[in-house]
Amino acid sequence: MNAPLPSDLAIDPQTRVYDPRPKSAVSAMTxxxxxxxxxxxxxxxxxxxxxxPLAALCALLACGVPMVLWAVFVDKVHRNESTGIDWDSxxxxxxxxxxxxxxxxxxxxxIWAIIGGLYCIGRWYWDGQYLFxxxxxxxxxxxxxxxxxxxxxxxxxxxxxxxxxAWHFGxxxxxxxxxxxxxxxxxxxxxxxxxGFFLAFMISIVPxxxxxxxxxxxxxxxxxxxxMAQWLIAVMFMIDVTFATVGYxxxxxxxxxxxxxANPFAAGWVAALICYPPFILMSDGGPLDYAPGGAGxxxxxxxxxxxxxxxxxxxxxxxxxxxIYAWATVAFGIRFSNLTHRGVLTNGPYxxxxxxxxxxxNIFWWxxxxxxxxxxxxxxxxxxxxxxxxxxxxxxxxxxxTEEKHLSEDPAYVEYSQWMDRNGPVTRFFNALRPGGExxxxxxxxxxxxx
Numbered sequence: 001m002n003a004p005l006p007s008d009l010a011i012d013p014q015t016r017v018y019d020p021r022p023k024s025a026v027s028a029m030t031x032x033x034x035x036x037x038x039x040x041x042x043x044x045x046x047x048x049x050x051x052x053p054l055a056a057l058c059a060l061l062a063c064g065v066p067m068v069l070w071a072v073f074v075d076k077v078h079r080n081e082s083t084g085i086d087w088d089s090x091x092x093x094x095x096x097x098x099x100x101x102x103x104x105x106x107x108x109x110x111i112w113a114i115i116g117g118l119y120c121i122g123r124w125y126w127d128g129q130y131l132f133x134x135x136x137x138x139x140x141x142x143x144x145x146x147x148x149x150x151x152x153x154x155x156x157x158x159x160x161x162x163x164x165x166a167w168h169f170g171x172x173x174x175x176x177x178x179x180x181x182x183x184x185x186x187x188x189x190x191x192x193x194x195x196g197f198f199l200a201f202m203i204s205i206v207p208x209x210x211x212x213x214x215x216x217x218x219x220x221x222x223x224x225x226x227x228m229a230q231w232l233i234a235v236m237f238m239i240d241v242t243f244a245t246v247g248y249x250x251x252x253x254x255x256x257x258x259x260x261x262a263n264p265f266a267a268g269w270v271a272a273l274i275c276y277p278p279f280i281l282m283s284d285g286g287p288l289d290y291a292p293g294g295a296g297x298x299x300x301x302x303x304x305x306x307x308x309x310x311x312x313x314x315x316x317x318x319x320x321x322x323x324i325y326a327w328a329t330v331a332f333g334i335r336f337s338n339l340t341h342r343g344v345l346t347n348g349p350y351x352x353x354x355x356x357x358x359x360x361x362n363i364f365w366w367x368x369x370x371x372x373x374x375x376x377x378x379x380x381x382x383x384x385x386x387x388x389x390x391x392x393x394x395x396x397x398x399x400x401x402t403e404e405k406h407l408s409e410d411p412a413y414v415e416y417s418q419w420m421d422r423n424g425p426v427t428r429f430f431n432a433l434r435p436g437g438e439x440x441x442x443x444x445x446x447x448x449x450x451x
Contacts, residue, residue: 022346026331028331030071030333031330031331038242041063063242107172110173129208168185191261225312229312236326243329259342263402321361352424353420354400354424358397
């Protein structure tokens, strides 16, 4: 009698051998416990009508704390070799790390001061939804400054190599320029540019997404299939935003959630930044606005309003696509971040395709905005909107390729990418469209043959 197969094994259809999926940097349960905590808090908030911004911040805690506890006490991520922490040797004496730690604190405080100055310069940070982010960061910087001192000293006593980018920047600030390594400084600048830019944006959209998920009454949600679908879509986006914000906050080495390296390629930055304000090209009236002349970004409710069964099916399909998009963020646990390498994911939706969020998001946009239709009846509008929507999808294809180029510097990602070529359903589908694509990278042998 054959033993049951582990869930992380695939059977290569040509060689008939087991093809083990590479280990994921984040366990599936990390996201599950975070989702459970978020659902519980959301249920409480709906019962008591807590739809305000402070309740939205509490949702970050409800989501993040269970994931941290699971990661430390169950997955024991702090013991991973990639943290660079030596837990088995006695910590260094305080006087042995004092000089290094002081320089690192100076480096951290210095980069935070620069980011704060850039916030002051950027006018968009002091208008609309960004005001909330500035409020949170303005109050939050005080405890962060104070806690950074004992944290850095505690960590440096245990790190195998405490002289990281913050130390090199600290050396630069205190005038010891000959000690500052240019490559370390470049990596340090890029990592904090990512965190400074995206953290402010993510915090700014937390209250709006939270409000849409919490404020709707049961009667409003269940009045018709469209209302149900729109509320479920709002919930999925709330989940995505909450997990993503937690990820940007918890870039900590003891959690093995630190930034290994930010994307060093200019093309990757351009492709990403044009998808976010203030550089976004897809906004209303922007160069890549694909809705003018149509029925708006929710065009499906306009074009299908006379076909209730089709509308219900279409709404359900959009909910599924949004759920996949949110699942792709949940799978990161506490490690979500744009333009960075924080460990390779191989489970959940990342066992289906390398870019589940981009794939589901773009299909969602095509089906919800229906750019190939126009209320004006003009074929010019139809062609223009569809072409621009294709350009938007092209931007995300570009982003995917720049991310792959960056991550391919890590052998762990190369191994995962090759496994996806052999086993990923979406990846294999597109590979099969190429001449000989279905046969490439097939393993010649495996640990166990299929009987």
